[in-house]
Amino acid sequence: MKGQTVFYKSNILIEDTATVAGPREGEGPLYKYFDKIIEDDALGQKSYEAAEIKLHECMLKYLLNKTKRKESEVDICIAGDLLDELVGCSFALRELDICFMGVYNACATFAESLIVGAAMLESGAADRVICSTTSHFSSAERQYRFPLELGNQRTPLAQWTTTGAGGTMLNKRFGKVRLDCATIGRVTDYGVSDVNDMGAAMAPAAKETLLAHFKDTGRTPDYYDIIVTGDLGDAGNRLLKKITADEGLMLGDNYTDGGVLIFNRAAQDVGQGGSGASCSNLVFNGYLYKKMLKGELNKVLLVPTGALLSKTSALQGETVPAIAHAVSFERIGG
């Protein structure tokens, strides 16, 4: 590592991706980039937790079908979600004969799974891995805030946890997009204690990771065609622009946020925008990756952001620590 950044020497390639999005995500501006859009967000299950598990399982099976890969051809699934004890992944992986490693950095988990997956490939430990995450609006609301049945009013700074599952199949032989480098984040805590204002808790983590990334790589923001933070939402991404500018890092027109991209805030009543472990995942594996395949984007920096709270820590009056990891992708020949 140089500073906090890992540079990949091998070709760590995206063989393919899969995305299964929820109904509301399917009504958003990125709808045409998702492989599947579900109509019933309960997926015929008895609980939203069971629905989230089924969502992950369906996405993994769809990714295998799409790539015509057998379970035996995938060495490891590196997966995480927002449910306590990662049951959204663990229970989905019961249905597949693939080795499982659970990862968790809240809504930054997708970046972490890519970083672990890339290390498994670059070390020679594995030949093919799937990096996946899932989240579900209704199970997340119940777990972190209130059950939907209570009908609580949402606060002005709240975001909308995306419902969806996405997976990236990595290997070293096939693919048109490669992982170039990744900057691993540290835990930040700027004292935010409002569990309805995740953008403010996570923006400092994004700032620290972006500063480290540009320092370690010697690049400037204009190196990238697009820089996308995970899920700061509208207020959070405006805050990030301010606090990075305070440190001399100017994020320009090529910067946006996944939580902003995934919904049409004016029309969809989603507060500050999307969040959740599937937010940056759906935005990357759906939208950004497909734009890269078409040659419309060549260099992409994805910076998923995670708020490391639990309902217990919040009830005990703790502040909200956060983390962000940055992953740089480049189109081969781009």
Added chain:
Amino acid sequence: MKGQTVFYKSNILIEDTATVAGPREGEGPLYKYFDKIIEDDALGQKSYEAAEIKLHECMLKYLLNKTKRKESEVDICIAGDLLDELVGCSFALRELDICFMGVYNACATFAESLIVGAAMLESGAADRVICSTTSHFSSAERQYRFPLELGNQRTPLAQWTTTGAGGTMLNKRFGKVRLDCATIGRVTDYGVSDVNDMGAAMAPAAKETLLAHFKDTGRTPDYYDIIVTGDLGDAGNRLLKKITADEGLMLGDNYTDGGVLIFNRAAQDVGQGGSGASCSNLVFNGYLYKKMLKGELNKVLLVPTGALLSKTSALQGETVPAIAHAVSFERIGG
């Protein structure tokens, strides 16, 4: 990977380990192998969750002191615990300027953290990492079963979550014990739904991983000086011996279990023995590693086992999936 097993080509070396054990663990048979034994398991904190966070933080700082390493010399801390959303690690890492990646496979997390750490070193991504886990009896009881204040009677097959934190510092230059290979587990579910009988839920996962390990390596159990499953407890480890024998794999006198080793069941009122994310960690980083340093053990197979339930999955009537990863250590020159 050959089958499910990764063979390490580089020298992935243990630079040192640290263990901080709870009061009851400090009264058990392994007491003299722990670096620190705490007297007050609340560590002066207002909650047991806060105590668990403090335990992890103290252990990490002690490991840095013991090895005379600065935070800037450690590239990544790869850590996990049993608390919802891994707050036992995330909040501890607020206090340290070290990159953080959270991992979770329940009580098999310690093995997973070593596997991720070894991949980060072998891929060249990192030069030095810490792999750590923690668990706390009182926070685990409250989260998974009942608050202690209720005074519930414990069922005959219950185990005792160990209180403690342990860490392994890995690097490629210094050390007398190396990671030789690791077998990554798959999720098993044999239909056990009694949340007080974790040994029965996890024994099949240990069986599957051991069968894969011996098939992939071409070894037999007598290759190792000692084989230690994570935390099956007394009933669970007897069950494992039976179900492996049914498949022709005979575990002999060199096989035992960390949950059995860490307590004196006859004297300590701990049910079937120890469990928890710190159980196999304390047993390895305390007892086994120090026996290896002394040359009393040369080849060790550690097989941490994890039950992948959450309180929600249990309340929803779900069965308990499980996973086990095996890590093979060898003393250099041994």
